[in-house]
Amino acid sequence: MGEKCGVKPHAIMISVPYQGHLNPFTHLAIKLASKGCTVTFVHTGDVHHQISKSHHNLNSTSSCNEVDIDIFSEARDSGLDIRYTTISDGFPLEFDRLHNIHEFWESMFHDFPSRVDEFIGNLMESSDPLLLPFLVTDTIYSWPARIAKKYNLVNVSFWTEPALVFAINDYYFDLLRANGHFPPTDDLVYSIDYIPGVESISSKDLMPYLHEANTTTVTHKILFRAFEEVKKADFILHNTVQELELHTLSILNQKQPTYAIGPVNFSAECIKTRVSKSLLSEKDCSKWLESKPLGSVLYVSFGSVVQTNKQVIETIAQGLLLSEVSFIWAIRPKIVSSIDDNENILPAGFEDNIKDKGLIVPWCNQNAVLSNPAVGGFLTHCGWNSILESMSCGVPMICYPILYDQPTNRKLVVDDWKIGVNLCDGVSINGAEVALKIKQLMSEKTSVGIRYEMMKIRSVLHDALSEKGSSNKKFDQFIQDLRHKMHVEKENVL
Incomplete structure (x- = not known):
């Protein structure tokens, strides 16, 4: 035919x-x-x-x-x-x-x-x-x-x-x-x-x-x-x-x-053909990233659908402050279901305290952020698209699965492929543990094994698409x- x-x-x-x-x-x-x-x-x-x-x-x-x-x-x-x-x-x-x-x-x-x-x-x-x-x-x-x-x-x-x-x-x-x-x-x-x-x-x-x-x-x-x-x-x-x-x-x-x-x-066909597909307006983060050293920025996002609670948001905010790592955090509307859209879900004074260390956006082009050389880590909910993008860009992950396929995806990332770490090893998270995991992933000394495995995985993906x-x-x-x-x-x- x-x-x-x-x-x-x-x-x-x-x-x-x-x-x-x-x-x-x-x-x-x-x-x-x-x-x-x-x-x-x-x-x-x-x-x-x-x-x-x-x-x-x-x-x-x-x-x-x-x-x-x-x-x-x-x-x-x-x-x-x-x-x-x-x-x-x-x-x-x-x-x-x-x-x-x-x-x-x-x-x-x-x-x-x-x-x-x-x-x-x-x-x-x-x-x-x-x-x-x-x-x-x-x-x-x-x-x-x-x-x-x-x-x-x-x-x-x-x-x-x-x-x-x-x-x-x-x-x-x-x-x-x-x-x-x-x-x-x-x-x-x-x-x-x-x-x-x-x-x-x-x-x-x-x-x-x-x-x-x-x-x-x-x-x-x-x-x-x-x-x-x-x-x-x-x-x-x-x-x-x-x-x-x-x-x-x-x-x-x-x-x-x-x-x-x-x-x-x-x-190859998709890279050269642009299609409007984002359900949310995307903030351009490229200028902010230009001022950051190679591999120094942690990207944080929980995807486009899953919701969490205010305590989780506050705990991650505390961990980011304690880690002293530069970050971009995509906090989309309605990520906390019980909070009015006009209410600030971040801890009081957080945005003043981060100064130029952090950039908070409602949404962004995730692939554009992950592919930027300044980005060296991804704190993710373990959605499959996010994992594929992170692997394609060679960015190791900190995993915090919430719903659906995400806990199973975490197993692939952390246990099988060894290209990420768990955000917490127990049921709940605390700011000190979040900061520790961020520091471990973003440090060249403590993340060398994960980054080596990630480069191998990235090559597998790129070879598959050749x-x-x-x-x-x-x-x-x-x-x-x-x-x-x-x-x-x-x-x-x-």
Whole structure:
């Protein structure tokens, strides 16, 4: 199939509406278009509004009609065939999706699939006969297999977390029940060595939702259904690197066609094509960093979604002061759910005390900060995108996981790859311990081993993205397999 018979693959792409998912999906769209695919990229209206507002730095009272940007305009100017559109998530723009996360996801679970169904139905009716559509969706969604079957579409699932987390989700509940470890009955820590593709993992390193005995929550409903649905996918793309998770990926590939194509945001096609994708306005930190010595600045960020409490913020602030290390701290709005946006969550006098040692911003271009030579460390919540960016830039990490996949990601960073340290070795943190860990990571003498391992990991990532690297080869293989599958299915329909 393909250009020889005049038919062109057409990817219909729909991501989960969070920054950590939108970023790799946007880059995957560019990679697909660079391989000759037409792409229709679908955002929710709310995500489009946030990106537009961020792009134009408008105030929150602006309506979506007043800020109408096309995030792929530059990509199209470079010759890529990427169309951009939106569908409603069912809520008005003023609805607080983070504060009402359970209500939001109940609707995304029950109601959003019908909106996607209607959108794809209309798209199929008006589609160019020389375009052969296929579906590319977030693995977290629970509806792709049904819609793909209804419209006879090849079903591609994109997993934006480590393959390790995928494997645990894929096997966990059935195997834990069989081994008497579920539902959990106490706080005992035990080793799990019976999950295919996972050599051994401590129960404390599992995702927090797997420690909960109540499996009727919206999180559990979504994950249970999603990992049943993904078994019906034709192909699974992973935003990871083959060499880093070889055993896990090999086992997963025995079940379904699996391709490690990451980190997609550092592939050559994506580096040279700019796309507006930030949900928050980004502060330029480059001028401030120019005045700082090589490797002297610690970057601190807890990502785009997770929330914490005021005590944690105050403790980290105390640790930063005690460490006397220069830092950039991205403190986004609503990072503390119980605090009004206008209330200062930092300790009294903190900003006066740091003087020119620290720069506090509501948000910034994280990759631009991490790639700056002045940055020598990253205090992170261990979101997977943050880890990939840190590894690609060769910046070692201080790990403070909070939710979702983050505790499991911490295991990879600290225990397996040895490119980071734990912020705290107990349940709670204190300022003195925070300062100690910061000093250890930022000191050349005490961090030499971690920095050596990080340089090795960085080389692995860069090699994987080279012309003959594993990620490029896997992506080329996926495109070849996709075209073959679409050709077979087209012949079967005819």
